Amino acid sequence: MSGAPSIGAAAAPIGVFDSGLGGLTVVRALRGAVPDESLLYLGDTARVPYGTRSAETVVRYARSCSRELVARGVKALVIACNTVSAVAVEVLAAELDLPVLGVIEPGAEAAVAAAEAVGAAAGALPKIGVLGTQGTVLSGAYPRAVARLSSRLEVVAQAAPLLVPLVEEGWVEGEVPERVVERYVDPLVAEGAGVLVLGCTHYPLLAPVIARVAERLAGRPIPVVDGAAATARRVAEWIRTERLEPAPAGAAGTLELLVTDLPASFARLAESFLGRGEAPVAQIDLR
Amino acid sequence: MSGAPSIGAAAAPIGVFDSGLGGLTVVRALRGAVPDESLLYLGDTARVPYGTRSAETVVRYARSCSRELVARGVKALVIACNTVSAVAVEVLAAELDLPVLGVIEPGAEAAVAAAEAVGAAAGALPKIGVLGTQGTVLSGAYPRAVARLSSRLEVVAQAAPLLVPLVEEGWVEGEVPERVVERYVDPLVAEGAGVLVLGCTHYPLLAPVIARVAERLAGRPIPVVDGAAATARRVAEWIRTERLEPAPAGAAGTLELLVTDLPASFARLAESFLGRGEAPVAQIDLR
Numbered sequence: 001m002s003g004a005p006s007i008g009a010a011a012a013p014i015g016v017f018d019s020g021l022g023g024l025t026v027v028r029a030l031r032g033a034v035p036d037e038s039l040l041y042l043g044d045t046a047r048v049p050y051g052t053r054s055a056e057t058v059v060r061y062a063r064s065c066s067r068e069l070v071a072r073g074v075k076a077l078v079i080a081c082n083t084v085s086a087v088a089v090e091v092l093a094a095e096l097d098l099p100v101l102g103v104i105e106p107g108a109e110a111a112v113a114a115a116e117a118v119g120a121a122a123g124a125l126p127k128i129g130v131l132g133t134q135g136t137v138l139s140g141a142y143p144r145a146v147a148r149l150s151s152r153l154e155v156v157a158q159a160a161p162l163l164v165p166l167v168e169e170g171w172v173e174g175e176v177p178e179r180v181v182e183r184y185v186d187p188l189v190a191e192g193a194g195v196l197v198l199g200c201t202h203y204p205l206l207a208p209v210i211a212r213v214a215e216r217l218a219g220r221p222i223p224v225v226d227g228a229a230a231t232a233r234r235v236a237e238w239i240r241t242e243r244l245e246p247a248p249a250g251a252a253g254t255l256e257l258l259v260t261d262l263p264a265s266f267a268r269l270a271e272s273f274l275g276r277g278e279a280p281v282a283q284i285d286l287r
Numbered sequence: 288m289s290g291a292p293s294i295g296a297a298a299a300p301i302g303v304f305d306s307g308l309g310g311l312t313v314v315r316a317l318r319g320a321v322p323d324e325s326l327l328y329l330g331d332t333a334r335v336p337y338g339t340r341s342a343e344t345v346v347r348y349a350r351s352c353s354r355e356l357v358a359r360g361v362k363a364l365v366i367a368c369n370t371v372s373a374v375a376v377e378v379l380a381a382e383l384d385l386p387v388l389g390v391i392e393p394g395a396e397a398a399v400a401a402a403e404a405v406g407a408a409a410g411a412l413p414k415i416g417v418l419g420t421q422g423t424v425l426s427g428a429y430p431r432a433v434a435r436l437s438s439r440l441e442v443v444a445q446a447a448p449l450l451v452p453l454v455e456e457g458w459v460e461g462e463v464p465e466r467v468v469e470r471y472v473d474p475l476v477a478e479g480a481g482v483l484v485l486g487c488t489h490y491p492l493l494a495p496v497i498a499r500v501a502e503r504l505a506g507r508p509i510p511v512v513d514g515a516a517a518t519a520r521r522v523a524e525w526i527r528t529e530r531l532e533p534a535p536a537g538a539a540g541t542l543e544l545l546v547t548d549l550p551a552s553f554a555r556l557a558e559s560f561l562g563r564g565e566a567p568v569a570q571i572d573l574r
Contacts, residue, residue: 046333046344052455054549055331165452168339176470179463262341 002158010245013038013256014235015074017065020048020168021266022202023080024273027255029232030078031274034239036247038254040074044286046260049164051133051200055087060223061090064286068258069094072260076244077176078235079103082200082227083133086141101243104136104203106234107227108145109263111197114223120195126194130157131184131210133164136199156191157199160184167202170269177206182215189217197225203230213283260286297532300325300543301522302361304352306364307335307455308553309489310367311560313390314542316519317365318561321526323534325541331573333547336451338420338487343376345422349375350382351573355545359384363531365522366390369487369514370420373428386531390488391423393521394514395432398484401510402440405481413481417444418471418497420451443478444486447471454489457556464493468500476504477564484512492516492560542566547573 016023016030017164020043027041042065050058062084066077076099077092079085085102093100111128119125128140136159142156143155162180171177196214198204204226214222238244247253256279259266263281270281303310303317307330314328329352331337337345349371353364363386364379366372372389380387398415406412417429423446430442449467458464475483483493483501491513501509525531534540543566546553550568557568 046340053333057548161448161456162452162458165449169434169448171449176463176466183463261344 009073010248011038012073012075013040013254014076014078015040015042015069015072016078016080017042017044017069018081018201019043019050019061019083020045020202021269021273022164022167022200023265024082024270025201025204025226025228026078026231028274029228030235031253031255033122033232033236034253036251036253037239038247038251040069040072040256040258042069042258043266044260045266047204048168049133050081050083051135051164053135055135055139058083059088059091062092066092066096068284068286070098074098076101076235076238078085078231080228080231082107083135086136086139099238101231103227103231104141104199105145106224106230107140107197109200110227110230111195111225112146112149112153114225115195116249118223122194125152126136127154127156127192128195128197129188129191129193130155130197130199131160131163131188131203132157132199134159134161142197142199156193157283158184158188159189160200163206164202167205170272172205173209177209177215180208181206181215185210185213186217186235189214189222193222194218195223195225198227201228256276257281258284266285296360296362297535298325298361298538299362300541301363301365302327302356302359303365303367304328304331304356305368305488306330306337306348306370307332307489308556308560309451309487311515311557312488312491312515313365313367315561316397316515317522318540318542320519320523321540323538323540324526325534325538327356327359327543327545329356329545330553331547332553335455336420337368337370338422338451339448340422342426345370346375346378348380350511353379353383355571355573357385360464361385361548363522363525364390365518367488367515367518370422373423373426385408386525388518388521388525390514390518391428391486392432393517394484394486394512395429395556396436396515397514398482398512399433399436399440399564401512402482404508409443409481412439413437414441414443414479415482415484416475416478416480417442417484417486418447418450418475418490419444419486421446421448423426429484429486443475445471445475450493451487451489454492457559464496465500468493468496469504472497472500473504476501476509480509481505482510482512485514488515544568545571549573
């Protein structure tokens with residue numbers, strides 16, 4: 001969450017990018033929070049997943065994605081990918097002349113709020129458990145973001161590299177996802193996590209399984225926080241506070257989807273993500 | 288398995304490439320079969336996995352990998368990746384002026400031999416079951432390769448997109464790999480597969496689990512065929528038949544590893560793959 005003050009035409013779309021499909025959970029939230037705004041989404045499906053790659057490679061890929069969206073005239077950039085947000089928000093905000101928002105700061109804020117609510121009810125603050133990709137966990141971005149908000153909350157984190165492939169394959173219910181999720185959630189609950197943060201925009205598709213497994217392991221319901229909604233609220237706030245120019249009055253927000261691999265299977269999965277009629281999907285090359 | 292006759296200096300290395308780690312199973316087999324030959328391996332770890340991508344994107348990535356190895360002076364190219372072999376062997380062989388070998392034809396040959404051996408013992412030919420990536424299965428490359436060798440053998444294939452992430456994470460034993468493998472092997476056994484082919488160079492690391500699960504499901508041992516050894520034997524045959532110039536007499540084959548993402552975790556995993564002391568690992572950029 002940083003970047004220069006608002007520039008660009010009001011009617012320009014907000015650019016949203018992710019390594020693949022996951023960022024569509026942020027698109028869904030944005031369409032709810034700022035329905036007038038047009039959105040231009042880029043999924044780097046030819047290079048997904050980012051979460052197992054080094055920070056250097058993720059920064060390189062993030063630069064090429066954001067260059068593409070800027071060249072297409074977006075008025076702001078939402079990084080709908082935790083891995084990129086963890087290692088590249090500052091770099092992109094410094095290099096680009098438009099507002100740049102990542103998902104980690106809003107997600108951490110929502111997690112802190114949930115932990116404080118649980119603590120108020122239970123009489124003791126729970127730890128915040130983060131599920132994320134290898135890249136996100138190694139970056140330490142969530143513990144840093146939480147520490148900026150509260151000195152009393154402890155964060156435990158678990159890398160969960162198989163969850164993105166499960167979601168990208170559409171395998172989000174049944175015994176295998178359940179067992180894989182258990183393997184990752186178990187150490188978090190064992191370490192005392194009383195709130196779970198979905199530290200990857202793919203994971204909301206697994207939220208029902210994650211919530212069920214966490215409740216079974218902990219013996220009580222565990223709130224599951226998804227940063228997508230918090231990120232969308234932050235964009236709405238930017239518009240309210242004039243950090244970002246709103247779409248012209250009466251505008252109907254459009255949605256356009258770009259991908260770097262062939263769009264057929266993406267379009268199919270995108271519909272299940274967005275829970276609505278189709279948006280056009282086009283394939284592009286990134287340099 | 289095609290390409291122009293041998294060119295290039297005898298002492299030049301044989302180039303081997305894969306999307307990531309998996310091709311090291313072919314490297315291991317080559318070091319056994321042609322120990323005098325130097326090997327230059329390229330793992331495109333910044334873009335792994337290939338198996339879920341479209342044929343168009345795989346061809347594009349395969350071109351950039353092979354261009355790199357050719358520029359470094361290799362005398363032949365072994366495509367140690369089933370997904371690339373399935374969609375790009377002919378293209379690369381036509382474009383490049385050196386011998387090009389994929390893993391599918393040797394693997395299919397080994398599978399046919401195993402199926403005929405099972406058939407001779409059982410009195411009826413079994414079907415050949417192929418486990419592979421989405422890209423390999425969609426390409427139909429194994430059924431085509433088997434049909435060229437025998438008109439009596441039927442092939443059934445199953446895409447298994449989670450196996451590569453499991454191997455790349457090093458999670459190759461225990462209940463989760465067992466359940467994931469079961470989900471993919473079960474339909475093959477139900478359709479009558481009596482021989483399994485590991486149609487991806489990552490899968491040999493899961494071979495013990497795959498063999499155990501297949502035996503449990505079928506109620507009898509099922510041979511598990513790995514194309515890596517057959518591919519290495521084919522290279523040895525090329526040298527014997529002078530299709531490929533051998534390394535100078537008395538040469539000690541060297542091994543050099545190139546990757547496109549940071550080499551640290553690759554180097555660690557490479558040691559477990561190769562079962563030997565380390566080879567130097569360097570990071571390069573592909574254009």
